């Protein structure tokens with residue numbers, strides 16, 4: 001069975017560097033992390049393009065813009081009424097805290113707890129913001145992570161909690177600043193791999209793990 005670091009290395013060698021998150025500013029990362037909930041990235045790109053055209057990609061603008069205008073701009077992502085409120089909630093939080101750069105000085109878990117108190121910010125969203133916008137050493141878990149680790153035999157129970165899954169990765173690749181780059185790449189690589197090969201119906205014959213995969217050996 002492969003271990004966590006071998007999975008990372010194998011994916012990196014196969015797909016190369018991904019350089020996530022695709023955004024021009026840390027605030028744009030945060031907006032993307034909120035908008036990508038329950039939708040695909042193409043829709044997020046369309047919404048972000050609309051926000052750019054309206055010059056709304058700053059917390060100040062996001063707070064002051066008319067809610068209907070914001071809803072119309074982000075309509076491509078679905079659940080746009082809720083997500084418009086989430087963007088406003090998050091932007092108000094940022095302004096209250098003195099901006100993203102001020103947040104950087106806070107300890108990771110303390111900041112995570114504060115983010116999780118904002119309506120509309122769940123665990124995956126908070127950790128994406130922490131890792132990709134604030135450069136904090138925390139691994140982002142998603143359904144793709146669970147699928148891949150289940151199929152590779154590193155976990156047995158699909159009901160495993162978010163934090164337990166996160167711990168499995170962070171026990172092997174420690175949450176220290178030297179590993180931030182690996183965390184950024186690893187999450188991106190898992191997403192790419194599960195979109196291209198380890199899909200719901202996996203393409204095992206084309207997969208770089210086909211010789212070691214628990215699911216492949218048992219399929």
Ligand code: SF4
Pocket residue numbers: 148151152197198199202203204205207208209210213214215216
């Ligand atoms: S061999 Fe198949 S199930 Fe295993 S990781 Fe690759 S695509 Fe997924």
